[in-house]
Amino acid sequence: MGDQKPILYSYYRSSCSWRVRTALNLKGIKYETRPVNLLKEEQDIPEYENLNPLKMVPTLIIDGQILTQSVAILEYLEETRPEPALLPKNPIDKAKVRAIVQSIVSDIQPVQNLRVLKHSGQGSNWGNHWITLGFRAIEKQFKETAGVYCFGDSITLADLCLVPQVYNANRFEVDLTEFPIIRRIEAQLNELQAFRDAHPSNQIDCPTDS
Amino acid sequence: MGDQKPILYSYYRSSCSWRVRTALNLKGIKYETRPVNLLKEEQDIPEYENLNPLKMVPTLIIDGQILTQSVAILEYLEETRPEPALLPKNPIDKAKVRAIVQSIVSDIQPVQNLRVLKHSGQGSNWGNHWITLGFRAIEKQFKETAGVYCFGDSITLADLCLVPQVYNANRFEVDLTEFPIIRRIEAQLNELQAFRDAHPSNQIDCPTDS
Structure with missing residues (x-):
């Protein structure tokens, strides 16, 4: 787990990509950005659809897995990299x-x-x-x-x-x-x-x- | 915790209320339903807004707390009443x-x-x-x-x-x-x-x- 640098498929102005970028930064996780230009509809390209059938950004490749949906990704990062905590304990x-x-x-x-x-x-x-x-x-x-x-x-x-x-x-x-x-x-x-x-x-x- | 019967403010056809009703049923939590008629805009009545400033259903009163937003409620129930599990372990x-x-x-x-x-x-x-x-x-x-x-x-x-x-x-x-x-x-x-x-x-x- 975690041997390869995570890859984030992201669009600079996408709110959902931005949430995940911030979490990765706060938790000190170095990652590689691969831009997906939504204005050019690059999310519809078959190679991307194979990664993310939702045809949305972000997609995070981490721990050898392909994760989609920003909130699911945030919860995953919180669970697997709990420091610094981004959810209260109670x-x-x-x-x-x-x-x-x-x-x-x-x-x-x-x-x-x-x-x-x-x-x-x-x-x-x-x-x-x-x-x-x-x-x-x-x-x-x-x-x-x-x-x-x-x-x-x-x-x-x-x-x-x-x-x-x-x-x-x-x-x-x-x-x-x-x-x-x-x-x-x-x-x-x-x-x-x-x-x-x-x-x-x-x-x-x-x-x-x- | 859990001494008083939980109260669910619900509308029969609301998807978000329905999700929570199902979770309560699956986990065997007895609760009282208080209907909020969205067609009559009862969610805008000040007494209800005091409970739920979002003016939406559902609102769940449980463990002496007022909870809103269906997904936050589902995760709370999962955490505090883990059986039967509604999320995988991994x-x-x-x-x-x-x-x-x-x-x-x-x-x-x-x-x-x-x-x-x-x-x-x-x-x-x-x-x-x-x-x-x-x-x-x-x-x-x-x-x-x-x-x-x-x-x-x-x-x-x-x-x-x-x-x-x-x-x-x-x-x-x-x-x-x-x-x-x-x-x-x-x-x-x-x-x-x-x-x-x-x-x-x-x-x-x-x-x-x-």
């Missing part, structure tokens, strides 16, 4: 972190993502609408859970999901003034090296003119 | 089950659900489109993972998520002929008492004329 606390994670990865991101937005025919209003609604929900969750970060004062999986979602909020020109906790947490996270290194602008497939 | 196998779970709970259900469907203005074509696409992905996952059930021959969290999704597929008149594995697994699951008891038609808030 089952109730863990459930609260996972509830924030699901609020982002189920209720916000999949609804505002590119393929759904395109199909809606409603342009960026569509993304703005769903992120605003979703942020109202998580801002309320944070009133109960937040310390320095989304859940208390340690970084958890919830933080890894929040940062890309705020980036998308900015792309869709969501008015963030009504979300002071979200803004504060995101600003703090973006100061950290592991988060900076995972940012789209620091990926090898980020266009130089963007 | 981390890789667990990641594969969680990948199926996420394919349903992130990539299909939230996109086809009522609030998003309404906002799309595209009626039931919207639901049909996203379930068909999503089922193509999970049918491919099942070619690798399925035995009697979604992952091998034991019931896992993936099965709990599949059954409500097939029910919705039927509501949106998705042509299931191209998904033989999904159809076979769902038919088998619906034979089991825990699944039958969790079915919408057996809920106290199911209208008698439906």
